[in-house]
Structure formats: C-alpha cells, structure tokens
Amino acid sequence: QFPVAQLASPQEKLSFHINAYNVFALKMVLDHWPVESIKDAGSLLRPVWKKPVGTLEGKTVTLQQVEDNFLRSMGEPRIHMAIVCASVSCPDLRNEPYRAATLETQLEDQATSFLANKKKGLYLEDDTVHVSKIFSWFEDDFAVSGGVEKFLRRYQSLPEKLSIDADID
Numbered sequence: 007q008f009p010v011a012q013l014a015s016p017q018e019k020l021s022f023h024i025n026a027y028n029v030f031a032l033k034m035v036l037d038h039w040p041v042e043s044i045k046d047a048g049s050l051l052r053p054v055w056k057k058p059v060g061t062l063e064g065k066t067v068t069l070q071q072v073e074d075n076f077l078r079s080m081g082e083p084r085i086h087m088a089i090v091c092a093s094v095s096c097p098d099l100r101n102e103p104y105r106a107a108t109l110e111t112q113l114e115d116q117a118t119s120f121l122a123n124k125k126k127g128l129y130l131e132d133d134t135v136h137v138s139k140i141f142s143w144f145e146d147d148f149a150v151s152g153g154v155e156k157f158l159r160r161y162q163s164l165p166e167k168l169s170i171d172a173d174i175d
Contacts, residue, residue, distance in 0.1 A: 007061075008022070009063070010022065010062065011063075015106060016080065017106035017107075017109045017110075018106040020077070020080050020082060020104075020106075020109060021104035021105055021109050023072060023076040023077050023080075024077065024085060024088050024089055024104045025103050025104050026060075026072055027069065027072045027073060027077065027090075028088075028089060028090050028099060029060075030060045030067075030069055030072060031044065031059075031069060031089070031092045032090075032092060033060060034047050034054060034059050034069065034092065035047065035092045043093060044091060044092040045093075054069070055068060055069045055070040055073075056068050056070050073085075073089065077089065078144070078147055081150050082150075083147045083148045083151055084113040084114075084116060084117045085113075085147075086140045087113070087116040087117045087119075087120040087121075087127075087140075088116045095125075095126055095138070095174070095175050096126070097119075097120045097127075098119065098120070098123075098126075100112065100116065117161055118161055120138075121161045121162055122161075122162075125174070126138060126174065127174070128158065128162060128174075129174075130162075130165075133165050133168050133169060134168065134171050135162075135168050135169070135170045135171070136171050136173055136174055137158065137170060137171070137172050137173075137174060138172065138174045139173070139174065139175065140172075141154045141158075141170070142172035143172075154170060155168075155170060158170070
C-alpha cells in the first residue's frame with residue numbers, strides 16, 4: 007500500500023523493492039505451506055516466479071516482475087545476493103530490513119557472506135572456481151561490475167588463470 011512515488015533516492019527505491027521481493031517470496035511459501043521448495047507453489051506450465059504474489063501500488067505483481075521490472079533495471083548486481091528465493095541454495099535472508107541509509111554496507115555484507123559460503127556462493131577446486139548458478143542465470147547483470155570474474159575477484163582472492171563453473175545449486 008506504500009506510495010512508491012514518495013521514494014526519492016535510488017537507495018530508497020532499491021531497498022524498498024528488495025524488501026518487497028523478500029516479503030513476497032516468504033508470503034508465497036507461507037500461502038502454499040507445507041512445501042519442500044518454493045518451486046512447489048508453481049507448476050511446469052506456471053512457474054512460481056510468474057504467479058501473482060501481492061500488490062505494489064495497487065497492481066498485482068509476480069516475483070519475476072519485481073525482480074526484472076524494478077530490481078534488475080536499477081543496475082545493481084548485488085541484488086542477487088540480497089533477494090531470497092526461499093530456497094536452501096539461495097542467499098541467506100538478513101535479520102533486518104534493507105534501509106537506504108545503510109544499503110551500501112548491507113549489500114557489501116551480503117555479497118561477502120554469500121561468496122564466502124562454499125555450499126551456496128563460491129568454492130575453489132584447483133584452478134576452477136565453482137559458483138552459484140546465479141552467476142550464469144544473471145550473467146549480463148554483472149557487466150556493470152566488469153563481468154562475473156571481476157565481480158568475484160572483488161570479494162575473493164582467486165588464481166590468476168582460472169575457469170568459472172556455475173554449478174552450485
């Protein structure tokens with residue numbers, strides 16, 4: 007019900023939409039409880055990401071719409087470590103809401119924590135960096151950071167020559 011037009015800064019808009027996405031993802035799970043996976047709330051013909059989940063500014067939205075139309079269009083790749091798909095392999099949900107005043111610190115913390123998690127974000131095996139499938143699904147979003155490899159190097163010390171395999175579920 008919040009009037010989104012009142013959000014003035016990019017940080018206010020980004021933090022609002024990250025919080026909205028996370029609330030909607032949790033709502034989807036709760037609305038279909040019990041489920042083993044958020045994907046169980048959808049079907050092959052109608053994936054959960056394309057199902058109506060709530061309203062923003064009086065308009066019914068899906069998780070995919072919040073992600074694609076609001077979040078991804080803002081050019082901030084760290085959103086992929088901040089939004090939670092309500093699955094074990096997803097980034098961890100923060101125990102606080104995102105706020106414009108602390109957004110930069112929160113996003114840095116999320117990216118650092120996610121990539122430090124060998125079961126979710128990144129682990130090194132010889133000269134191969136195994137990363138979350140997030141990095142292949144949303145590879146284009148990391149172009150603003152110089153690409154996936156440059157983004158990863160910002161958070162982890164990696165071998166000079168390496169191959170990246172987006173195979174962590």
